[in-house]
Amino acid sequence: MRRNSMRKQQPSQPIPPDTDHSQQTNQSDAASLPTVPAEAHQESAEKRQRGSARAGMAVIAGRTAGALSRRLHIGGGTSIIGVVAQRVYPDIVAHLATELEHGSIMVTGTNGKTTTSSFIAAILRDDGLRVWRNREGSNLVGGVASSLVIRAQPNGHLRRSGAAISILEVDEAALPKLVRAIPPRIVVFTNLFRDQLDRYGEVDSVVNKWKIAIAQLPASTTLILNADDPTITQLGENFPGRIIYYGIDDIQLEAAEPAETDTEKRYQVLDTRTCAHCGAEYEYSARFYSHMGHYYCPSCGKRRPTPDIRISRVEMESFDRIRLQIATGEEAAHEIIVPLPGLYNIYNALAAAAVAHAMKIGWDAVTTGIEQSKPVFGRGERIQVEGRTIRLLLAKNPTGFNEVLRTLFSDNSSRHILFILNDNIADGQDISWIWDVDFERAVHHIETLVVSGTRAFDLALRMQYAGVDEQKIMVVPPTPLKALKTLHTTHSRQQKKLHIRRAKKDNVEYNTQENIKLPEYVYGIKNALDGALQKTPVGETLFIVPTYTALLELHRELEQRGFTSRYWEGRDA
Amino acid sequence: MISDYRSQKLSLTLGHLYPDQLNLYGDRGNILTLQRRCQLRGIELRVVGLGVGDALAPDEYDLLFIGGGQDKEQAPVAQDLHEMKGIGMWAAIEDDMPVLAVCGGFQLLAHYYRPAEGPDMRGLGVFDAWTEHKGSQVPRCIGDIAIRWGDQTLVGFENHGGRTYLGTAQPLGRVIKGHGNNAEDHTEGAIYRNAFGTYLHGSLLPKNPHFADYLLELALQRKYNHAESENVPSFNSVATEHGSTVLELPRTSLPSLLAPLDDTLEWEAHASLLERLGLYTEAASVLRAHIDSFRLV
CATH class of the missing domain: 3.40.1190.10 (Mur-like, catalytic domain)
Structure with a gap:
């Protein structure tokens, strides 16, 4: 750090x-x-x-x-x-x-x-x-x-x-x-x-x-x-x-916009x-x-x-x-x-x-x-990672996001996607606008999907409401919910007591395996990146659409892993 | 799985007021939420857009929604609301139709909006409340917000320059974290009969599925439990009182027409916003109450 x-x-x-x-x-x-x-x-x-x-x-x-x-x-x-x-x-x-x-x-x-x-x-x-x-x-x-x-x-x-x-x-x-x-x-x-x-x-x-x-x-x-x-x-x-x-x-x-083919208007x-x-x-x-x-x-x-x-x-x-x-x-x-x-x-x-x-x-x-222009930082930038190509497409507001989605999905090919939504000051703290973005356009063209960022749950919800199958969405929140942790501990402690008591009574061995099923997550942008890369087969392209601070965070991660140079070195300052 | 009410297919009509003018803060999310929650239960929800110039016939709808817009676009809307939709709106509300009014829509349903300079903008006066803009030197109320609604929480984002003050109108809830109506008295929103005004967007309904269902439940009960029902307690009589008893909403006392849904993701989004506001106890109780695996705890 x-x-x-x-x-x-x-x-x-x-x-x-x-x-x-x-x-x-x-x-x-x-x-x-x-x-x-x-x-x-x-x-x-x-x-x-x-x-x-x-x-x-x-x-x-x-x-x-x-x-x-x-x-x-x-x-x-x-x-x-x-x-x-x-x-x-x-x-x-x-x-x-x-x-x-x-x-x-x-x-x-x-x-x-x-x-x-x-x-x-x-x-x-x-x-x-x-x-x-x-x-x-x-x-x-x-x-x-x-x-x-x-x-x-x-x-x-x-x-x-x-x-x-x-x-x-x-x-x-x-x-x-x-x-x-x-x-x-x-x-x-x-x-x-x-x-x-x-x-x-x-x-x-x-x-x-x-x-x-x-x-x-x-x-x-x-x-x-x-x-x-x-x-x-x-x-x-x-x-x-x-x-x-x-x-x-x-x-x-x-x-050129195939909008009217859908029953729904874009x-x-x-x-x-x-x-x-x-x-x-x-x-x-x-x-x-x-x-x-x-x-x-x-x-x-x-x-x-x-x-x-x-x-x-x-x-x-x-x-x-x-x-x-x-x-x-x-x-x-x-x-x-x-x-x-x-x-x-x-x-x-x-x-x-x-x-x-x-x-x-x-x-x-x-x-x-x-x-001869090269894409600038995060705006269509191309990075090679472990046999896959990453394309970074920054999207900061509803119209920008809509246009990125149009670019990705207008030719009907299926894509591997990682969306990252942050709500830091530089992104804008109000994320209501995701509900104005036409994610419905993406539904049938998503091969794999990971959502992450400080508002990962909001974005996951948006994707679910757009009609993406819940099973298909991998949610990577920034940190575990504190409440989830506390409840989990209390719960397993109670369960354990219960089991031990029962085990004593029935004179059987206590089974540690039995536990409650919890939503299981990995956390943070690093894991989101790994998850998305894992889902993308070698030779294919992973499209990452981050908000501004998410782009900075992600780029730093890619730099640290040595996949790309520090961003100002590549730039024409 | 669907609580098929007397084997008839349930259907509702939602009137969306000024969808083109008042759509600034992701209000579409509220509509999508109502649509999806109906669709998953096999209820047909028809959404009808009511623009400037359209009349509002109260008997054609079961539910109304009005959002917020830019200041510039609010003035012609205010005039249209008075001239074209005022009477229909009053009739609908007095007949206990559920109405959700967010941000600008909330202001339009109160008595008036007084800008820092210039003439007042007249509202419908459904809520005994009024809004004042205290000039550009007074900061806007912006940020994430959580309020207590009955024994539960509602979360969202607020962004308004006007400060709203309640007369006899009951607030929708009490502010736990955030600004609320005026950043002074900890009230948020307003209630009159089944009309709810609030500053919460974000969008409001996706992350607050209990509130979305509450609105749908009100609409269904009003439509299908109206005349008959000896063994079903009249929802309306309870509902009319809830204005004064905000803390005891008649939610659970009724046989629901809505099948439960898996709202794990919704409640995680709700809880994660509570935690961002530092409300860990509230977040824990939300998870305990709503996520299946924690019900046993």
Whole structure:
């Protein structure tokens, strides 16, 4: 346990080796890229003079705190570095961010932040830029600050800020605070679904936060908005700067869903039902999933904007190979292969292509960037274990879970499954949403099933109610129920007494074998993993669908067993 | 195995109010639970969705459910509830139809909801209770919750900004751990005749099979034991009193129309939530009472 936590808290990850240096042959291309506005540069120059000394102090303080926390095994992640640095110099983030030659891109939304950022990073890197990102899960203000401070020198300047651009994955609720600190060059909004109602509040309260953030943006910022999500398009109203809409035009995709073959209609959660203007219910000429699609308001006439960059054709070639035709304006379509499973990854790839479009990056970089992308941490990640393949598919909210289920079960093959449901703070403590997930879809396609996590019983119950045979569900709770233990002991003690008394009376030997039948469990994620692997024959694939903290826990376990590298080593920090 | 009541096939109709507008907190789990528990006993349960604009004819239903939704969607629903369904709802409730109202639905069945700013939202006034939102600086009531319901427990999750205060209405239960109606007086929910309001979701019924069965039992007794029955004690007369005698629900005194089910998993989920709240004694008594192998202890 101790060793484990030590490794986890190794916060100052090595400054990434300057691998991009060799790729910098394309200097003229990079130079022609639009950079941050000139006035910002001037302002930053003044600020830099004033703030450098303080920034230097802040950097030293932050990194000292990071080293200390690592040494003393306190705290969880790296955000202590940013938090301390900000305490010393509140403007540290703004100060450092302005040194980035190509500014910052922010990505926010309920689902798809991480994968979209990684696609964007791959494209920009292929285009010769030096890309910086915040680390997995460090998407609050402190985490973003840390990502800059660990790359700063004690003189208060960033290392190698030339040709650099930062891609920041930003928590939905943290956006207003962050845009104040770092005026972004581009902001991408992926989608908005209900998620962790106990933490974020209702969908509407997130929209309000975003509107506050957008009102603070300079007109030089470009907004990249999902045209198929009515809540997202509504954000573009009254924004004076440039907006690029992206959307799927291939309405064949809707028909790809074999929903109507079942007698029951697929249950889908709709998180945006009514028009933001007049309150009437939206109608759809094509609906891809949840409230995403070609919508219009029958009452006031508001409709989906025509996308500036669109997918004209989608072909699902295999489980994780999707062929897309992407087009802008009147131009002929470009073919791009997405090497990841799931409809949602089509949107992620398209959002990244939209960023490239906004930055006038050529199609070559877009094509290679996306096609050669590896799945990021837990999002379709593939791990080889003892002759079996594990695929990790993170699911954090009803729509995300529904889409993962659709990806797994749309081709009617039977799967080996491990679901892990945690209710820690980072997952959201309210797990009511599992009842909104369409588990009924999975029923006839489950080969073997293990459910685990802090709310294993709730999930097992959900699966049972969906119609999965109870005998087929292996439940692996986190710990034994205390009550069960106590009752068990009392019971067996009483039984023993009874038996001994009876045995004496009847003059027979006491039979220790006879005991009550109890539900028998093994406990914890490790055992869940072992159980699921055991049920998966060699050569086959085990699909693991965890919530966020469950993914962290599971990944750590897989790392410790040596099946995969520590997650930041594999990442392009 | 089924207590086949006079060899006729039992059937019930559930009216699900505003399934599209009020579905924020996994309310579907409640419907699925009622469906499954009926199905396992060979009882036919028909679920009819009642949206905005639909009238509510009380004699068509045996059971009503209303869930919670987003604030934005609650206002048009409140208006529709008044205009289209108010009279039918009152008639049904006065005729002892079991009604379960969760979260927003609970607020809509009380007198009014007073937001931090803006006009009051009028409710039906079934429960003599009212709700106030005390502004965004007052924290929401969020978290796992356990309440005492009769001699048993109910568990769930609550997430509400409004604080509900009871007038003469009896609470559904007393808070053991959690916030309840208003985080002040330890009451949770409200009862009027066979209408039950509560803030518990999570979903409520899957982990509380005794409460699910209680609702079904009420509906069946009301439908099938209404006129006849000399040897069957009238359920309704007892039920109308239980408002004042929350702690002695007339659960066991009646010949049940419901066959027992194997609810091991349900009770383990129930007990594990109690243990997460630190209620070990309660968890032990739940297991002892409901899991077969412990009945002997």
